[in-house]
Amino acid sequence: MAEQKVTETDVLRALSTVKDPDLGRDLVSLGMIEKVAVCGGTVSFTVVLTTPACPLKGKIESDCRRAVAAIPGVEQVNLTMDARVVAGRGQRGKQGIPNVSNVIAVASGKGGVGKTTVAVNVALALSETGARVGVLDADVTGPNVPIMLGASGEPHAENGKIVPLTAYGVKVISISFFVPEGTPVIWRGPMVGGAIQQFLNDVDWGELDYLIVDLPPGTGDASISLAQLIPLSGVVIVSTPQDVALMDATKSLAMFQKLEAPIAGLVENMSYFVCPHCNERVDIFGHGGAEQAAERLNLPFLGRVPLTPEIRVGGDQGVPVLRSNPESVEADAFRQIAAQVAARISVLSLGPGGKRPTWVPLPMMKS
Numbered sequence: 001m002a003e004q005k006v007t008e009t010d011v012l013r014a015l016s017t018v019k020d021p022d023l024g025r026d027l028v029s030l031g032m033i034e035k036v037a038v039c040g041g042t043v044s045f046t047v048v049l050t051t052p053a054c055p056l057k058g059k060i061e062s063d064c065r066r067a068v069a070a071i072p073g074v075e076q077v078n079l080t081m082d083a084r085v086v087a088g089r090g091q092r093g094k095q096g097i098p099n100v101s102n103v104i105a106v107a108s109g110k111g112g113v114g115k116t117t118v119a120v121n122v123a124l125a126l127s128e129t130g131a132r133v134g135v136l137d138a139d140v141t142g143p144n145v146p147i148m149l150g151a152s153g154e155p156h157a158e159n160g161k162i163v164p165l166t167a168y169g170v171k172v173i174s175i176s177f178f179v180p181e182g183t184p185v186i187w188r189g190p191m192v193g194g195a196i197q198q199f200l201n202d203v204d205w206g207e208l209d210y211l212i213v214d215l216p217p218g219t220g221d222a223s224i225s226l227a228q229l230i231p232l233s234g235v236v237i238v239s240t241p242q243d244v245a246l247m248d249a250t251k252s253l254a255m256f257q258k259l260e261a262p263i264a265g266l267v268e269n270m271s272y273f274v275c276p277h278c279n280e281r282v283d284i285f286g287h288g289g290a291e292q293a294a295e296r297l298n299l300p301f302l303g304r305v306p307l308t309p310e311i312r313v314g315g316d317q318g319v320p321v322l323r324s325n326p327e328s329v330e331a332d333a334f335r336q337i338a339a340q341v342a343a344r345i346s347v348l349s350l351g352p353g354g355k356r357p358t359w360v361p362l363p364m365m366k367s
Ligand SMILES: Nc1ncnc2c1ncn2[C@@H]1O[C@H](COP(=O)(O)OP(=O)(O)O)[C@@H](O)[C@H]1O
Pocket: 108, 110, 111, 112, 113, 114, 115, 116, 117, 118, 144, 269, 270, 271, 305, 306, 307, 308, 309, 311, 312, 313, 315, 316
């Protein structure tokens, strides 16, 4: 049998038939294929995803493997999966935070719907995949992020910048680090904007793939300041399934749209309750309200979180469920939401027809 000589072009041609399902284009034109090497029948290459939290990582990997293995003459496929988070495209006239690729705001129409719970657990889930993550607690009226992440202490300054605390591998800054415990913080509008600006400009966030900003509820000063001060890669809106909360969520959505912030999508929290005694699923607030609303508003639905005691206890004790019970359905729910958020941020950041910018080496992701 005549020996087939495999070329780099053959490999790229084969890989150009593999699509990233979220981005809707082939991996070669997206600039995701790197380090192609052919040695006899052995083909090596690296697939560089737009986020280590890519929800379809497994599918992309097997599709690539299959496509290359089908090239006549290929005997062995050495595939490395890597990820480099795409930075947000920015918005007109707004300067981003140096070295922070994407700022993601978590918002809701009203309080108590689980915004902070979603923000911290999604942050941990993203960090778990190998992404570099920070959380900015912008809820100056009810700074709960430190409680939920079990982070306390006073950040120190270095070279004129505030160094964030770290909890579970995630960098954290909150106004509560700077005021004596138990002191109510009374803010007027311009002070809120000033505090947010300081947290964005005067904190040494280092290199971050995602900075998650936990906003106060509603459409107040913090949300407006944030959206006006820096380019947001996406806004995640959290709602409970019942109509009243959804109406509030819709108001928050309208505000961000007015400020031209890209919307990542909607999360439904306290979606359903599974009775620990009989395992029956109870839809306390009705079911699927947020998903229907997302459809109606033409927004991506990012997933649902069940109502469970573990989530509440984890929050109160400063050990988010992702760490207190990593194998639980709750933890998985947050992981799936984090993956959807990351995928959606990639889509928004890459934009239509977008190609990954020039190559910069980053640490390997954990598999
Ligand atoms: N899915 C859930 N299951 C159980 N308790 C939850 C859930 N989501 C949030 N909670 C609890 O509800 C309360 C309000 O949540 P929180 O995240 O602080 O809301 P927000 O930030 O929107 O005000 C907290 O005590 C939190 O632990």
